[in-house]
Amino acid sequence: MAKRALITGITGQDGSYLAEFLLSRGYQVHGIIRRASTFNTRRIDHIYQDPHNPEASLVLHYGDLSSSEQLTNLIYNIQPEEIYHLGAQSHVRVSFEMPEYTGNITALGTTRLLEAIRRSGIKTHFYQASSSEMFGNAPAPQNENTPFQPRSPYGAAKVYAYWITVNYREAYRLFCCNGVLFNHESPRRGETFVTRKITRAVAHILAGKQKKLFLGNLESKRDWGYAPEYVEAMWRMLQQERPDDYVLGTGEPHSVKEFLAAAFGYVGLDWKEWVEMDPKYLRPTEVDLLIADTAKARQKLSWEPKIRFEELVRIMIDADMEAEGLVPVGEGVAILRSRFPDWHQWGNAVTLAVQSAQGQALE
Numbered sequence: 001m002a003k004r005a006l007i008t009g010i011t012g013q014d015g016s017y018l019a020e021f022l023l024s025r026g027y028q029v030h031g032i033i034r035r036a037s038t039f040n041t042r043r044i045d046h047i048y049q050d051p052h053n054p055e056a057s058l059v060l061h062y063g064d065l066s067s068s069e070q071l072t073n074l075i076y077n078i079q080p081e082e083i084y085h086l087g088a089q090s091h092v093r094v095s096f097e098m099p100e101y102t103g104n105i106t107a108l109g110t111t112r113l114l115e116a117i118r119r120s121g122i123k124t125h126f127y128q129a130s131s132s133e134m135f136g137n138a139p140a141p142q143n144e145n146t147p148f149q150p151r152s153p154y155g156a157a158k159v160y161a162y163w164i165t166v167n168y169r170e171a172y173r174l175f176c177c178n179g180v181l182f183n184h185e186s187p188r189r190g191e192t193f194v195t196r197k198i199t200r201a202v203a204h205i206l207a208g209k210q211k212k213l214f215l216g217n218l219e220s221k222r223d224w225g226y227a228p229e230y231v232e233a234m235w236r237m238l239q240q241e242r243p244d245d246y247v248l249g250t251g252e253p254h255s256v257k258e259f260l261a262a263a264f265g266y267v268g269l270d271w272k273e274w275v276e277m278d279p280k281y282l283r284p285t286e287v288d289l290l291i292a293d294t295a296k297a298r299q300k301l302s303w304e305p306k307i308r309f310e311e312l313v314r315i316m317i318d319a320d321m322e323a324e325g326l327v328p329v330g331e332g333v334a335i336l337r338s339r340f341p342d343w344h345q346w347g348n349a350v351t352l353a354v355q356s357a358q359g360q361a362l363e
């Protein structure tokens with residue numbers, strides 16, 4: 001019989017990659033989605049399966065992290081061997097505007113799930129999506145022993161969820177793990193997180209749809225990795241003999257400014273000509289520097305991220321350009337290289353040539 005996994009937040013960035021990963025390993029995947037007046041399953045449409053098929057290996061259920069009744073019923077009926085709890089109000093700046101809601105979903109949502117597991121009596125392995133945002137002001141690099149100093153309602157809610165997970169592990173001997181993940185991005189990243197906001201803006205600028213990009217603090221530094229690599233490590237945590245907590249990241253910090261320079265530079269533009277500051281994107285308290293120390297994950301999970309900063313930026317820009325109907329830069333350069341063997345002597349002119357080949361005149 002196929003192993004059953006339940007994913008909360010399956011419609012999110014990580015949930016969609018994790019569902020793909022588990023399906024590829026032969027799991028029957030159950031996902032909780034929120035009822036909405038329009039379709040909200042865009043990230044998992046490509047793996048959707050007809051619910052009338054009794055053999056379907058992807059099954060979606062309506063539910064909400066605010067309702068324990070619903071979560072208890074789902075866990076009791078599905079009896080999953082593994083539960084990946086990824087659902088959350090996950091936006092840090094929004095958490096300053098909605099602190100109570102963030103606490104209810106991001107913090108108490110975890111308690112509701114753990115309590116449903118405990119009451120149902122099922123034997124399952126539980127993954128809690130903890131966050132480097134919990135470290136807040138703690139000195140970098142941060143690892144599993146670094147004390148938390150959260151700087152946002154979101155960070156505080158995740159600290160609560162982290163400790164309630166540890167508590168259920170100790171009090172009830174449940175198999176519960178915290179994955180303390182540093183920022184991880186992809187073409188499926190939500191459009192209001194800074195990396196995707198930037199790569200999408202670059203594509204929009206090239207497509208003539210956007211004239212300015214408004215941002216907040218450009219000085220903060222994050223440890224940005226590639227999301228598909230991180231979901232595999234979540235699975236590895238639940239395959240260990242004993243439950244434990246692990247930090248995941250690249251160990252490489254970059255500022256928002258560096259991300260801007262890499263993203264705009266990739267298409268031959270100077271970010272300073274396109275970016276303006278809007279104080280509305282500043283946070284009342286900011287996390288300045290996050291750097292992961294991943295020695296434990298490397299040793300115990302044999303996990304090492306391969307995609308580094310520059311490549312991550314290129315993957316995201318190319319995907320956003322393709323979505324705009326533009327030839328991705330990587331592909332455009334390959335075409336030029338095949339036609340003009342000495343192309344590399346042209347430097348940045350190459351990317352401008354790609355744009356003009358697409359008929360995209362920049363003002």
Ligand code: NAP
Pocket residue numbers: 008009010011012013014015032033034040063064065066085086087088089090091105129130131132180181182183184185190
């Ligand atoms: P995301 O793209 O924002 O996805 C969040 C998911 O949670 C979505 O599926 C969303 O559903 C669902 N959700 C939100 N409120 C809910 C509710 N009340 N009931 C049920 N589901 C609800 O987040 P992500 O980037 O994939 O991150 C996954 C998890 O890891 C989150 O818990 C996040 O806080 C945590 N995390 C993320 C990172 C990162 O860099 N990405 C780093 C550390 C930790 P809708 O699609 O309907 O909105």
Ligand code: GDD
Pocket residue numbers: 090091092093130131132133181182183184192193194195197214215216217218220221222256281282283286287290
């Ligand atoms: N979102 C956003 N929008 N951030 C901006 C902007 C802007 O216009 N301008 C500057 N920033 C800065 C933020 O102030 C922050 O310092 C940095 O860019 C990254 O912001 P986000 O991309 O929103 O990510 P985050 O680090 O706050 O939170 C993400 O990572 C956490 C892990 O550390 C989220 O994915 C969280 O869910 C996750 O836990």
